[in-house]
Amino acid sequence: EDKVVQSPLSLVVHEGDTVTLNCSYEVTNFRSLLWYKQEKKAPTFLFMLTSSGIEKKSGRLSSILDKKELFSILNITATQTGDSAIYLCAVGGGGSNYKLTFGKGTLLTVNP
Amino acid sequence: EPEVTQTPSHQVTQMGQEVILRCVPISNHLYFYWYRQILGQKVEFLVSFYNNEISEKSEIFDDQFSVERPDGSNFTLKIRSTKLEDSAMYFCASSPVGTGDHGELFFGEGSRLTVL
Numbered sequence: 001e002d003k004v005v006q007s008p009l010s011l012v013v014h015e016g017d018t019v020t021l022n023c024s025y026e027v028t029n030f031r032s033l034l035w036y037k038q039e040k041k042a043p044t045f046l047f048m049l050t051s052s053g054i055e056k057k058s059g060r061l062s063s064i065l066d067k068k069e070l071f072s073i074l075n076i077t078a079t080q081t082g083d084s085a086i087y088l089c090a091v092g093g094g095g096s097n098y099k100l101t102f103g104k105g106t107l108l109t110v111n112p
Numbered sequence: 113e114p115e116v117t118q119t120p121s122h123q124v125t126q127m128g129q130e131v132i133l134r135c136v137p138i139s140n141h142l143y144f145y146w147y148r149q150i151l152g153q154k155v156e157f158l159v160s161f162y163n164n165e166i167s168e169k170s171e172i173f174d175d176q177f178s179v180e181r182p183d184g185s186n187f188t189l190k191i192r193s194t195k196l197e198d199s200a201m202y203f204c205a206s207s208p209v210g211t212g213d214h215g216e217l218f219f220g221e222g223s224r225l226t227v228l
Contacts, residue, residue, distance in 0.1 A: 098160035099160065103154065
């Protein structure tokens with residue numbers, strides 16, 4: 001069974017801190033790893049990673065994939081209160097061309 | 113920016129009633145999905161739909177569930193006889209290509225279903 005494990009499950013930081021969120025996975029025929037941000041309702045897309053060692057960056061957010069060790073990290077620098085959300089990691093693969101398997105998410109709270 | 117839209121945003125129903133959740137995917141997307149998220153739990157895959165047929169479904173998607181694309185724009189999820197455990201947020205998603213081709217999913221805002 002495909003598995004996606006995120007850590008920590010929750011994290012409380014102060015504005016300006018840097019955070020690292022982790023996602024490890026076990027999936028056959030890995031195709032891609034995706035990060036989503038879920039605030040009130042819909043998960044919104046952040047990054048898709050398919051190749052090891054290539055950092056994807058968007059503003060203060062960045063992410064990298066290690067296909068040998070089967071994990072990814074999502075970094076957020078200079079956090080702001082607007083970064084407070086659940087961050088979801090999802091993996092495509094496992095013999096499916098259609099399904100994403102999600103982790104439980106990391107609840108990030110950024111206090112002023 | 114194009115988006116996936118879902119209606120209703122919240123539906124309350126009695127156990128045993130039929131429910132239809134509606135979605136309008138992004139117009140040039142070819143793959144459509146339903147996921148659900150029970151409160152406090154993971155987002156779970158229900159079904160994918162491509163070329164007017166189900167391409168994959170999970171164990172959750174039993175005979176009580178069905179999907180349909182009745183016209184060129186809508187994509188619906190029907191639950192025939194709702195159970196208490198069907199209470200969840202149901203997300204519709206669409207993508208231009210399948211996840212196997214590295215397609216990212218675009219999610220709607222969700223329809224919260226409460227079964228009493």
